[in-house]
Amino acid sequence: MAFPSMLIIIPNLIFVLSQISFATDTITQSTSFLEGSTLISKDGTFELGFFGNFSARYIGIWYKNIPVRRVVWVANRDNPTKDDSSKLIINQHGNLVLLNHNNSLVWSVNATRKTSSPVVLQLLDNGNLVLRYENSSLELNLGEEEKILWQSFDYPCDTILSGMKFGLNKKNGFEKRLAAWRTANDPSSGDLTITMMHTSNPEAVIWKGSTKYYRSGPWNAQTSGVVGLKPNPVYNFEFVNNEDEVYYMYTLKNKFVISIMVINQTLSSRQRLIWVPELKRWNVYQSLPLDACDAYNVCGVNGHCIIDGSPMCQCLDKFEPKSYQQWNAMDWSQGCVRSGNWSCGVKNRDGFHKFVGMKFPDTTNSWIDLNMTLENCKMKCLQNCSCTAYTCLDPTGVVSGCSLWFDDLIDLRLSQSSGQDLYVRIDASSDIDAKHGQGKNVILKVSITLSMTLLTLFTISYIYITKAKHKGKNLQGGHENFELPQFDISSILKATNNFSFDNKLGEGGFGPVYKGTMIDGQIIAVKRLSENSEQGLIEFKNEFILCAKLQHRNLVRVLGCCIEGEEKILLYEYMPKRSLDLFIFDPVQSKLLDWSMRFNILHGVARGLQYLHQDSRLRIIHRDLKASNILLDNEMNPKISDFGLAKMFGGDQIEGKTRRIVGTHGYMAPEYVIHGLFSIKSDVFSFGVLLLEVISGKKNRSLTYHEHEHEHDHNLLWHAWRLWREGVPHELIDIGLKDTCAQHEALRCIQIGLLCVQHVPDFRPNISHVIMMLGSESTLPQPKEPGFLIKMISTKEHTFSKRRASSVNEVTLSILSSR
Ligand SMILES: *[C@@H]1O[C@H](CO)[C@@H](O)[C@H](O)[C@H]1NC(C)=O
Ligand SMILES: *[C@@H]1O[C@H](CO)[C@@H](O)[C@H](O)[C@H]1NC(C)=O
Ligand SMILES: *[C@@H]1O[C@H](CO)[C@@H](O)[C@H](O)[C@H]1NC(C)=O
Ligand SMILES: *[C@@H]1O[C@H](CO)[C@@H](O)[C@H](O)[C@H]1NC(C)=O
Ligand SMILES: *[C@@H]1O[C@H](CO)[C@@H](O)[C@H](O)[C@H]1NC(C)=O
Ligand SMILES: *[C@@H]1O[C@H](CO)[C@@H](O)[C@H](O)[C@H]1NC(C)=O
Ligand SMILES: *[C@@H]1O[C@H](CO)[C@@H](O)[C@H](O)[C@H]1NC(C)=O
Ligand SMILES: *[C@@H]1O[C@H](CO)[C@@H](O)[C@H](O)[C@H]1NC(C)=O
Ligand SMILES: *[C@@H]1O[C@H](CO)[C@@H](O)[C@H](O)[C@H]1NC(C)=O
Ligand SMILES: *[C@@H]1O[C@H](CO)[C@@H](O)[C@H](O)[C@H]1NC(C)=O
Ligand SMILES: *[C@H]1O[C@H](CO)[C@@H](O)[C@H](O)[C@H]1NC(C)=O
DSSP: OHHHHHHHHHHHHHHHHHHHHSOOSEEOTTOOEETTOOEEOTTSOEEEEEEEETTEEEEEEEETTOSSOOEEEETTTTSOBSSSOOEEEEOTTSOEEEEOTTOOEEEEOOOOOSSOOOEEEEEOTTSOEEEEEOTTOGGGOOOTTTTEEEEGGGSOOSEEOTTOOEEEETTTOOBOOEEEEEETTEEEEEEEEEEEOOSSSOOEEEEETTEEEEEOOOOOSSSOSOTTOSOOSSEEEEEEEOSSEEEEEEEESOTTSOEEEEEETTTTEEEEEEEETTTTEEEEEEEESOSGGGSTTTTOTTEEEOTTSSSSEEEOTTEEESOHHHHHTTOOTTOEEEOSOOOTTOTTTSEEEEEEEEEOOOSTTEEEETTOOHHHHHHHHHTOTTEEEEEESSTTSSSOOEEEEESSOOSEEEOTTTOEEEEEEEOHHHHHHHTTSOGGGHHHHTTTOHHHHHHHHHHHHHHHHHHHHHHTSOSTTOOOOOOSOBOOHHHHHHHTTTTOGGGEEEEETTEEEEEEEOTTSOEEEEEEOOTTOTHHHHHHHHHHHHHHHOOOTTBOOEEEEEEETTEEEEEEEOOTTOBTHHHHTOTTGGGGOOHHHHHHHHHHHHHHHHIIIIISSSEEEOSOOOGGGEEEOTTOOEEEOOOTTOEEEOTTOOEEEOSSOOSOTTTSOHHHHHHOEEEHHHHHHHHHHHHHHHHHOOOTTOOOOOOSSOTTOOSHHHHHHHHHHTTOGGGGSOGGGTTTOOHHHHHHHHHHHHHHTBSSGGGSOOHHHHHHHHHOOOOOOOOOOBOOHHHHHTTTHHHHHTTOOSOGGGOOOOSSOOO
């Protein structure tokens, strides 16, 4: 018995040794692939080998050079071998088979070879394992594609790699589906899967077992309703839908930034991970479903989910709950039905209502025509009584394209970032009636539609201005009864676990900020005014009042408040990406912000500021604009937060004076610090500082530059000004930006930044002018010397520092800090 087994072991050893000295990427029909051996792709990125424990062994592919092993593909995920002497071979029929110790078949691929030419198995540099005719068999006269008999990219496991097509073949119905690993150590197929739906307007769906769990939303030519598919520094993506196939594919922009897309059973989510070598771990860049509204059809048919809404589910306008009793008990499963006297084809009883910012409904019962105009689309829908909604496929409305939906509308939500217009069929007569009876519900609808918001804003501003005229001063201390949704303290205690320490996100200027989960699953940020902080009370009321009135995509949204006894609490939308300073000043995170994203952020902040300064009929001066007050949503859109210090003026007042000088050192304009003079131009100053920080990636104080004449000037403004004067402003640009930025654009921004921080307020541009300069190529004026704080007020410093009420040393209202 000993003799034969020796015969097996010795060749094994020789084989293993030869593998160690000569890494290869190919197996031929005459070699076997045994325990202990590996294939390594030509450029050394990927490795194929055996892994697992003694009772379950698998063949898989992983990144060779990433120390934390992450298996991206498994051959026999549902057929493990149970011994350590199995082998992978190409058999005489040219098929790939895995045999166990007694040569019985464990796993195989179903390749069909057309000729008997020799076949090889090769691990490619992109991680694809291909079984193909050997190159020398050129008499085959086949294209590279045809040479491939089988490839692992056609049978993904839980990971989509760069260059892999995820989708389906319309000709033969063959679909690629991802199935999660059952647990972190068990690669067998879990019940969380993703497939591409074979509908006229395809979309990706995550399933839990046989139940839909999340829907990406259908694609459109531009961005798709698909959340998170936006231009970004890490990868390019494409979505192809033609007669033969429909697929999604991404390709990495930079081979040194490794990113993969996976689904994870434990978390029930689809994640995009990025390998961060500095931290030696995979960071989550994006995770779906994003929030409670992403849960499939959470609001039932014809209902829609509004993440800031209270409750988050509401019937579409002109629809009503099918069962009021269940609906009011927050059981939304029955959905909604039409509330009017809709009658198909009857004049005035049949029409459409436009809903703005919607994620399109489930496309299972839909139909599209890429060439039809919106008007024809409407006609087409009217002709069929089961048609319930239509839309233009192209979000810009430039190109045409029509989509119709039939029967109930399923899985609707409001989506600020990627929603589009949807025309829903209703009783048109009730639409007319409704126009008379708005009145009381106005505030409730603020968060529902944007157009409503504007209307409301004007109404309230008007009321405010009228009142302010009577009082003749700004709003501090006002006692108006504001219709911000009120929450009771018990629901907030429940949401934040009695303000438990674990839920604390950070410390704001006036008290701690907590993360909370409302009873309907909505995640919020809760700012609790310190009980004994009298000084914050005014600011609290101020913020409270302002926030109730301000709605802009670049301002953080307040969802409600709670004033009970000693408690004064504000509820905000929760921003999982936290604040800008955590990105731009962090050596790792800053890499995720390329030039175009930074530019977008600056542009967004400027627009938010423009809204504060000009667009509402109020004039609002923020007074504490800084990187840590700029919060980022999941798509990296900036939102200005912390209005605690903001001041409101009547229409023609442009400047104010205060004894309470508050703000953050380094962002405050000199005239404000010294004389307490604040104006829209002091905000522009802060914006200038912010702009220079975003471009340089440096904090005001982190520069240890010494200038002989001014030994006190260790700050960014001075540094920027010096480089500018010396004609080398490009040295200011963050080194990490060099690859993605167009230098002339960055230089232009630096010049705009310097214009904003000029010493004389009148020389500084107003914010509209800034936006105009950011968006055009016109010639810019030459900046004059910036306002340097310390230079002039070093003697006065103590007088204001003791009065600073908030934001000292960048204490941040970290609504965002999630960990
Ligand atoms: C091979 O081994 C497996 C268990 O490892 C056993 O179930 C099977 O019967 C064996 N087959 C042969 C042909 O011996
Ligand atoms: C190969 O084909 C057979 C029958 O056609 C099927 O039962 C088997 O599941 C297939 N194997 C793989 C790995 O696809
Ligand atoms: C086989 O030939 C093709 C071109 O004909 C080439 O791209 C490929 O790299 C070759 N593969 C090997 C393993 O030589
Ligand atoms: C899923 O996520 C959890 C939590 O981040 C992690 O521990 C686990 O390893 C992940 N599972 C897989 C298969 O990657
Ligand atoms: C071996 O791995 C499998 C999953 O692949 C797991 O279920 C099993 O518990 C593991 N066995 C041991 C002894 O660790
Ligand atoms: C439906 O029509 C009837 C009769 O025409 C009318 O009395 C009723 O008010 C209508 N209902 C709605 C909701 O418009
Ligand atoms: C749409 O229009 C394009 C060009 O105008 C044409 O090539 C295409 O065939 C049309 N498609 C359909 C479905 O009519
Ligand atoms: C209306 O559309 C549905 C769904 O496409 C279709 O089944 C039905 O035949 C159409 N009805 C008419 C009258 O065209
Ligand atoms: C919160 O406090 C109340 C009363 O003090 C207590 O009944 C409740 O269990 C607490 N909840 C949590 C989650 O700690
Ligand atoms: C902003 O500045 C520009 C150019 O200096 C000027 O034309 C414009 O009227 C100003 N806008 C406001 C609202 O002050
Ligand atoms: C930032 O620069 C200003 C001058 O503009 C300086 O007064 C301030 O001390 C600096 N900030 C910090 C935190 O050092």
